[in-house]
Amino acid sequence: MELQKKLEILSAAAKYDVSCSSSGSNRKNTKGGLGNSSACGICHSWADDGRCISLLKILLTNYCIYDCAYCVNRLSNDVPRATFTPYEVAGLTINFYRRNYIEGLFLSSSIIKDPNYTMEQLYESVRILREEYNFNGYIHLKAIPGADLSLIEASGKLVDRMSLNIELPSSKGLQLLAPQKTRKNILKPMSFVNSKIVETKDNRRFFKSSSRFVPAGQSTQLIVGATPDHDLKILRLSEGLYKGYGLKRVYYSAYVPVSNNPNLPTISRPPLLREHRLYQADWLLRFYGFSSSELLDEEHPDFDTDFDPKCSWALRNINLFPVDINKSDYEMLLRIPGVGVRSARKIITARRVKQLDFDDLKKLGIVLKRARFFITCKGKYYSSIGLDEMQIREVLADKSRKSHDNWEQLSIFTNMVELPTLEDKLMSLVGEI
Amino acid sequence: MVNYLYDSSFEGLLTSIYEAYYRRETPNHIFPYNYIQQSLIDSNIHIATNLEKASKVYESIHRKISYQALKNVYHAYLSELNDIEIIILNYLKLGFKKGKEIDLHLSEDNVLAIHTAAKKVTREAHLMLGLLRFKQLENNIYYAQYKPDHNITTLISSHFVNRFSDQYWVIHDLKRHYAAVFDKNSCVFTDISEQKILSSLNNNDNYEKLWKNYFTNICITERINPKQQKNYMPKRYWNFLTEKQL
Numbered sequence: 227m228e229l230q231k232k233l234e235i236l237s238a239a240a241k242y243d244v245s246c247s248s249s250g251s252n253r254k255n256t257k258g259g260l261g262n263s264s265a266c267g268i269c270h271s272w273a274d275d276g277r278c279i280s281l282l283k284i285l286l287t288n289y290c291i292y293d294c295a296y297c298v299n300r301l302s303n304d305v306p307r308a309t310f311t312p313y314e315v316a317g318l319t320i321n322f323y324r325r326n327y328i329e330g331l332f333l334s335s336s337i338i339k340d341p342n343y344t345m346e347q348l349y350e351s352v353r354i355l356r357e358e359y360n361f362n363g364y365i366h367l368k369a370i371p372g373a374d375l376s377l378i379e380a381s382g383k384l385v386d387r388m389s390l391n392i393e394l395p396s397s398k399g400l401q402l403l404a405p406q407k408t409r410k411n412i413l414k415p416m417s418f419v420n421s422k423i424v425e426t427k428d429n430r431r432f433f434k435s436s437s438r439f440v441p442a443g444q445s446t447q448l449i450v451g452a453t454p455d456h457d458l459k460i461l462r463l464s465e466g467l468y469k470g471y472g473l474k475r476v477y478y479s480a481y482v483p484v485s486n487n488p489n490l491p492t493i494s495r496p497p498l499l500r501e502h503r504l505y506q507a508d509w510l511l512r513f514y515g516f517s518s519s520e521l522l523d524e525e526h527p528d529f530d531t532d533f534d535p536k537c538s539w540a541l542r543n544i545n546l547f548p549v550d551i552n553k554s555d556y557e558m559l560l561r562i563p564g565v566g567v568r569s570a571r572k573i574i575t576a577r578r579v580k581q582l583d584f585d586d587l588k589k590l591g592i593v594l595k596r597a598r599f600f601i602t603c604k605g606k607y608y609s610s611i612g613l614d615e616m617q618i619r620e621v622l623a624d625k626s627r628k629s630h631d632n633w634e635q636l637s638i639f640t641n642m643v644e645l646p647t648l649e650d651k652l653m654s655l656v657g658e659i
Numbered sequence: 660m661v662n663y664l665y666d667s668s669f670e671g672l673l674t675s676i677y678e679a680y681y682r683r684e685t686p687n688h689i690f691p692y693n694y695i696q697q698s699l700i701d702s703n704i705h706i707a708t709n710l711e712k713a714s715k716v717y718e719s720i721h722r723k724i725s726y727q728a729l730k731n732v733y734h735a736y737l738s739e740l741n742d743i744e745i746i747i748l749n750y751l752k753l754g755f756k757k758g759k760e761i762d763l764h765l766s767e768d769n770v771l772a773i774h775t776a777a778k779k780v781t782r783e784a785h786l787m788l789g790l791l792r793f794k795q796l797e798n799n800i801y802y803a804q805y806k807p808d809h810n811i812t813t814l815i816s817s818h819f820v821n822r823f824s825d826q827y828w829v830i831h832d833l834k835r836h837y838a839a840v841f842d843k844n845s846c847v848f849t850d851i852s853e854q855k856i857l858s859s860l861n862n863n864d865n866y867e868k869l870w871k872n873y874f875t876n877i878c879i880t881e882r883i884n885p886k887q888q889k890n891y892m893p894k895r896y897w898n899f900l901t902e903k904q905l
């Protein structure tokens with residue numbers, strides 16, 4: 227098969243993997259070698275769906291022995307199939323890299339023959355790049371659940387990031403949609419990789435020359451909306467993964483309907499807003515000092531569609547506000563809706579030399595659309611409406627509704643709001659019905 | 660009213676700042692030579708670039724204010740924004756008064772303007788690290804063209820020196836007719852004309868076709884979102900993107 231055709235099939239098959247980040251590793255170039263990685267990561271393009279393209283994201287093969295209902299590459303699906311040889315993968319990567327199209331390679335694969343064989347092929351592609359082509363760019367490799375741990379270890383020494391996709395947030399969902407996979411099989415290599423990362427980090431503190439192991443950490447992906455699981459369940463799982471397995475990132479992927487299996491929900495569009503809310507909450511967990519129990523509980527197991535997670539938290543805990551910009555500490559500044567890490571740092575810097583007032587905040591570029599309801603500057607409250615949960619809720623929701631553009635044309639036949647008549651007003655005054 | 664005219668080099672700008680201090684005058688504008696604007700009431704003073712004076716200013720910014728301030732000034736200078744020279748002068752005047760805490764005064768207009776300009780430059784430089792596209796010429800030189808808003812060629816070249824240390828490459832700024840040329844050993848900056856290179860452009864590179872193919876196939880059509888794409892990757896840069904050529 228021609229290389230063009232193969233690339234077409236195997237990039238289209240890989241597109242549902244969301245991860246594309248190239249950050250977290252600062253691998254240096256070697257003498258006479260090619261490439262390095264930049265710790266902050268670099269995006270090289272943005273596809274028409276607005277997602278960034280940083281790495282050459284391809285599958286080694288899309289022939290699969292598994293039949294997971296949510297997956298486009300499942301055994302029973304009738305799609306064109308192809309397989310790259312390890313040398314083709316390496317050649318593509320090198321030539322794209324030299325033209326500055328990409329930051330490196332993200333290589334994944336369907337399971338061909340058995341997990342071990344697949345992992346060997348993945349290892350071979352990476353080995354060729356590192357050893358034969360002297361390639362020092364970023365490599366993200368998918369580890370195959372069920373493959374021998376020694377294979378995973380050998381690959382881990384060559385790559386920058388490794389990932390194992392959990393995909394479905396509950397064991398029940400896994401049983402229903404991917405009966406050939408088990409939770410244990412995914413978590414075992416994950417905790418193995420984590421222990422290796424911790425071990426090498428320890429070693430490198432004493433022996434600078436000792437080899438690296440997955441320096442950019444590991445990540446995973448969860449599908450949102452393929453199972454009836456609530457946001458609470460997903461967020462708790464992520465929190466557990468960050469704490470227990472030291473993951474760098476959990477990615478969320480809105481389920482794109484690729485099958486009409488009766489066990490899957492019938493939806494017309496991927497739940498993008500829900501995915502967005504989960505990412506917002508994920509950031510709150512990692513950079514803002516929130517815990518999942520603060521954001522969601524059994525009574526509110528799903529995120530509000532009108533407000534971002536931080537805003538709904540603030541509205542529920544209105545007693546903690548208003549916060550004074552000039553006095554409160556960094557942790558509390560971060561909890562003001564609309565104030566992010568960058569804004570909070572700016573405030574901390576600027577207030578060292580001057581008491582800030584409302585105009586100063588505007589100059590600093592702090593977004594005050596939401597923040598103005600929750601702050602005071604020099605003891606003064608600037609919003610025209612009081613610190614009242616319901617009123618703030620109304621003003622903010624009104625704005626978000628307007629911006630969503632989902633108003634509808636009223637007709638005289640639809641239910642008109644009934645205005646109180648004079649009689650009603652009288653009744654409410656005297657209290658008689 | 661006094662206007663200073665300088666040769667648009669960074670050293671020239673620093674010399675102008677030196678002169679402004681030692682002549683004890685506040686110029687109304689500091690223009691590059693090629694900026695022609697005749698006026699009856701203004702008097703124009705040509706500032707001859709003097710490396711000794713420039714290095715005095717350079718050193719004293721570093722010593723009396725901070726290294727960060729020096730970086731901010733250089734980045735702001737590269738922004739080539741209108742009248743940025745006079746803002747730099749005002750920023751430095753304030754800086755020599757306040758010392759190293761100058762960058763904390765974020766609500767001061769001149770400080771804010773310098774930070775915004777510097778931010779624009781570093782942002783574009785970072786974006787270009789990704790968006791620059793090299794074409795392989797027949798003589799195995801990798802050649803990249805672009806038209807950045809700001810003069811960032813010197814800023815981005817060190818990244819490519821580290822990354823592509825085993826290949827010959829040229830980064831060509833078509834707007835300023837300026838290029839960085841790397842010969843596997845050192846990187847040289849030079850003025851360059853367009854015609855020379857164009858003749859040897861290879862339009863039949865198989866990897867360009869592969870890349871375009873990849874670009875179309877990686878998109879999830881159910882999630883199409885052109886607004887977000889343009890947000891991250893403004894349309895003015897598309898002219899030089901391989902994947903956006905038909």
